[in-house]
Amino acid sequence: MYVFGIQDTLKALDLGALEIMLLWEDLAYTRYEFRNPHTDKTTVHVLTEAQEQQKDPKFFCDPETNMELEVVNSEGLTDWLLLNYKKFGI
Numbered sequence: 001m002y003v004f005g006i007q008d009t010l011k012a013l014d015l016g017a018l019e020i021m022l023l024w025e026d027l028a029y030t031r032y033e034f035r036n037p038h039t040d041k042t043t044v045h046v047l048t049e050a051q052e053q054q055k056d057p058k059f060f061c062d063p064e065t066n067m068e069l070e071v072v073n074s075e076g077l078t079d080w081l082l083l084n085y086k087k088f089g090i
Helices: 006-015 049-054 077-088
Strands: 029-035 042-048 070-076
Touching: 006 042, 006 077, 029 077, 042 049, 070 077
Parallel strands: none
Antiparallel strands: 029 042, 029 070
């Protein structure tokens, strides 16, 4: 079996269903970790350059309170995958 695309690949990675991953070096995606300052809940989103530039409130704000979320960490998706793939058993 196989998957294509960022979202399906990351879901398969989380489920431990990947044995081999072919990764294109120039992926234009950034992995963000957001923290809600009121609830301390952390969420992760993978955004395109356009979503980053627009500061899409769907990702950068809490949907219930409309407060801006704190960016805990952001790095290129390719870099993050290269540093963390062993945690997922690949």
